[in-house]
Amino acid sequence: MVDRRQFIKAAGATGVAGMAGLSGCMGGGGGTTVSILTWTGYDAVNDQVEESLDDVELDVSVADGSANMFSTVNAGGGEEYDIVIPNNEYVPRFIDAELAAPMDMDVMTNFDSLYGTFQSAAEGQFGDGDEIYGLPVQFGWYAYGYDSSVLPEDHEHSYEVLFSEEYEGVDLSGSITLYDGYYKAIMATGLALGYTEAFEGDTVSFSDEQLTTIEETLTEFKPNLLGFVHDEETLTQDYQNGNVAVSYANRSTHVGIMNEVDDVEFSQPAEEELTWFEGAVVTAGSSNKEAAFQVLNEYIDPETGAALSENRNIMNTSQAAMDNIEAESLQIEPGVLEGMIPFKPAERDDMWIEMFERVKNA
Amino acid sequence: MSTVQKLGDAFERRGERAKLALMAGPGVSWLLALILAPTAFLVMVSFAEINSSYDIVWSFSVSNYTELFVGESGPFTTPFIDSFLLSLGIAAATTVATVVLAYPVAYLLTLLSGRRFKIVLFAVLVPFFTIFIVRIYSWLAFFGQSGLINSFLLSLGIVSEPVGLFEYGLAPVIISLTHAFFPYMLLTLYSSLEGIDYGVIEASRDLGATRLEIAKDVVVPLSAQGLITGCVFVFVPALGTFITPQFLARGKFTMIAEVLTARINELYAINYGAAGSLFLIIPTLIAFAIVMRTTSLEAMG
Numbered sequence: 127m128v129d130r131r132q133f134i135k136a137a138g139a140t141g142v143a144g145m146a147g148l149s150g151c152m153g154g155g156g157g158t159t160v161s162i163l164t165w166t167g168y169d170a171v172n173d174q175v176e177e178s179l180d181d182v183e184l185d186v187s188v189a190d191g192s193a194n195m196f197s198t199v200n201a202g203g204g205e206e207y208d209i210v211i212p213n214n215e216y217v218p219r220f221i222d223a224e225l226a227a228p229m230d231m232d233v234m235t236n237f238d239s240l241y242g243t244f245q246s247a248a249e250g251q252f253g254d255g256d257e258i259y260g261l262p263v264q265f266g267w268y269a270y271g272y273d274s275s276v277l278p279e280d281h282e283h284s285y286e287v288l289f290s291e292e293y294e295g296v297d298l299s300g301s302i303t304l305y306d307g308y309y310k311a312i313m314a315t316g317l318a319l320g321y322t323e324a325f326e327g328d329t330v331s332f333s334d335e336q337l338t339t340i341e342e343t344l345t346e347f348k349p350n351l352l353g354f355v356h357d358e359e360t361l362t363q364d365y366q367n368g369n370v371a372v373s374y375a376n377r378s379t380h381v382g383i384m385n386e387v388d389d390v391e392f393s394q395p396a397e398e399e400l401t402w403f404e405g406a407v408v409t410a411g412s413s414n415k416e417a418a419f420q421v422l423n424e425y426i427d428p429e430t431g432a433a434l435s436e437n438r439n440i441m442n443t444s445q446a447a448m449d450n451i452e453a454e455s456l457q458i459e460p461g462v463l464e465g466m467i468p469f470k471p472a473e474r475d476d477m478w479i480e481m482f483e484r485v486k487n488a
Numbered sequence: 489m490s491t492v493q494k495l496g497d498a499f500e501r502r503g504e505r506a507k508l509a510l511m512a513g514p515g516v517s518w519l520l521a522l523i524l525a526p527t528a529f530l531v532m533v534s535f536a537e538i539n540s541s542y543d544i545v546w547s548f549s550v551s552n553y554t555e556l557f558v559g560e561s562g563p564f565t566t567p568f569i570d571s572f573l574l575s576l577g578i579a580a581a582t583t584v585a586t587v588v589l590a591y592p593v594a595y596l597l598t599l600l601s602g603r604r605f606k607i608v609l610f611a612v613l614v615p616f617f618t619i620f621i622v623r624i625y626s627w628l629a630f631f632g633q634s635g636l637i638n639s640f641l642l643s644l645g646i647v648s649e650p651v652g653l654f655e656y657g658l659a660p661v662i663i664s665l666t667h668a669f670f671p672y673m674l675l676t677l678y679s680s681l682e683g684i685d686y687g688v689i690e691a692s693r694d695l696g697a698t699r700l701e702i703a704k705d706v707v708v709p710l711s712a713q714g715l716i717t718g719c720v721f722v723f724v725p726a727l728g729t730f731i732t733p734q735f736l737a738r739g740k741f742t743m744i745a746e747v748l749t750a751r752i753n754e755l756y757a758i759n760y761g762a763a764g765s766l767f768l769i770i771p772t773l774i775a776f777a778i779v780m781r782t783t784s785l786e787a788m789g
Binding site for chain 1 (some may be wrong): 542558566625629633655656735738739747750
């Protein structure tokens with residue numbers, strides 16, 4: 127089988143040879159270049175990391191999602207990229223495919239400053255035997271934001287708000303948005319319906335009956351939604367124009383909105399928050415493993431980690447880094463870390479996505 | 489003819505072929521490398537499987553095509569079919585709207601000359617000098633319960649509550665697409681109308697034809713080639729549109745490009761995406777076949 131992996135390896139080798147030749151011509155050389163495949167915003171701390179580490183240069187590439195990161199590394203990009211930072215639910219996939227290198231804990235001197243929740247997550251979701259293969263770097267959670275001039279702050283915080291035409295006497299019809307993505311929208315509906323046991327295993331596993339009820343709930347309530355939206359710019363404009371009163375999306379999205387619109391607040395639902403964290407993996411094929419682990423250690427460093435969080439509007443997994451952040455919108459509400467429900471792969475994601483497509487076209 | 493003369497002719501013909509090959513070679517290579525090769529890859533992937541490690545497993549399976557058409561409730565009940573039919577409807581409505589709006593403007597342009605022509609053309613085209621996404625954001629402000637249109641109607645007391653038509657959904661998508669693709673229709677219609685001999689219109693008027701009859705029996709048939717070309721230029725991109733519905737439909741329905749993008753981005757189902765993309769090519773090929781059979785290159789402007 128001449129598969130995509132072989133093809134990309136060959137193409138990659140040609141590219142690497144070309145670049146090597148080019149850098150030779152340009153007189154480049156010296157130091158170690160650590161290549162990183164990640165989300166937007168990481169390059170904001172490149173200078174800080176490079177200043178802290180002698181002879182290390184960073185080359186940050188942005189990927190179009192965790193699936194894209196996995197497929198790139200799996201197709202041979204593990205030799206091209208030293209670090210990959212997908213969402214946490216994808217890290218076990220890297221471990222299973224033997225694409226992740228075990229962490230060198232002697233280099234990870236900042237690991238102990240991680241919140242206990244994330245140290246446990248690293249040992250659990252990112253662990254295999256005695257080894258840890260991933261580092262939780264940054265995290266956020268999903269709940270709903272709301273316009274406090276419409277829905278008072280002291281309302282009973284619950285995902286039921288997302289599926290109520292009227293809540294505590296406030297008319298919400300036509301002014302609610304749900305996340306435009308099958309995974310998050312279905313999980314939020316499941317939580318609103320009280321299906322918490324589905325989140326207990328290694329995967330999120332709703333029964334057929336529960337999935338049918340979730341689909342019916344979403345379909346029946348859809349006429350009362352403003353729509354399925356998750357991007358910050360659109361939601362900000364909607365809040366400013368008074369189109370939306372409640373929006374289910376990422377906490378970091380709402381931090382951006384709260385910076386622009388005074389009355390917007392973020393909820394803390396009784397059913398707890400769905401939490402994601404970015405799990406940094408040093409690739410098994412990396413030839414710069416030690417430098418790569420040093421870079422990861424910097425991402426959870428008290429100063430660099432804080433700068434990274436402030437730039438991306440996303441919380442750091444390091445308590446020491448969070449202690450250096452003053453912005454009110456980036457503070458972690460008490461109880462969030464204790465009650466968090468970490469993202470896990472959907473047991474039948476092809477079925478989920480088709481269901482979500484049916485809901486949207488209903 | 490002498491042998492020397494024959495040889496001379498043969499060399500001349502070979503020389504012509506060599507020149508032609510030299511001229512056409514780069515273009516043909518470009519087509520092979522950047523159009524035919526990726527399309528061939530797309531066809532191959534549409535029959536392949538993707539395993540759990542996201543590797544392509546080369547095989548010959550029609551399961552990707554089956555998945556497009558056969559749902560839980562039987563054939564032609566899949567979300568893909570729903571989105572495909574909806575996209576066809578939206579593209580058709582957009583095409584009709586651009587025809588209705590562009591015809592009078594194109595006709596007006598043929599009657600103008602000099603500075604007036606330039607001013608009208610500039611006034612019509614100037615919004616299209618802005619970036620597409622900026623125009624989408626502008627449309628965002630117009631629609632919604634509290635959008636500019638509903639607020640205006642409410643403030644004048646014309647309506648007592650926001651009008652559903654101006655909330656996010658089908659109407660804003662069609663209006664925005666009509667606005668986006670209007671120049672394609674306008675310019676192809678103009679190039680076609682400009683070629684009409686206005687003596688024919690004068691003659692039909694002298695013979696007692698009404699304005700409607702002139703439009704129906706003279707202007708439209710004589711500009712049919714431009715009309716068909718314009719329809720294809722609008723219909724094809726409208727069918728595969730992605731950004732507009734994402735913003736203005738607010739996820740309340742999904743057009744076909746959104747379905748394929750979501751499958752690829754979220755599940756890495758590139759085999760499903762390839763099969764769906766190839767199916768999407770069918771109406772495009774039909775549209776181009778119609779143009780090729782009915783229109784000359786000159787009429788395309």
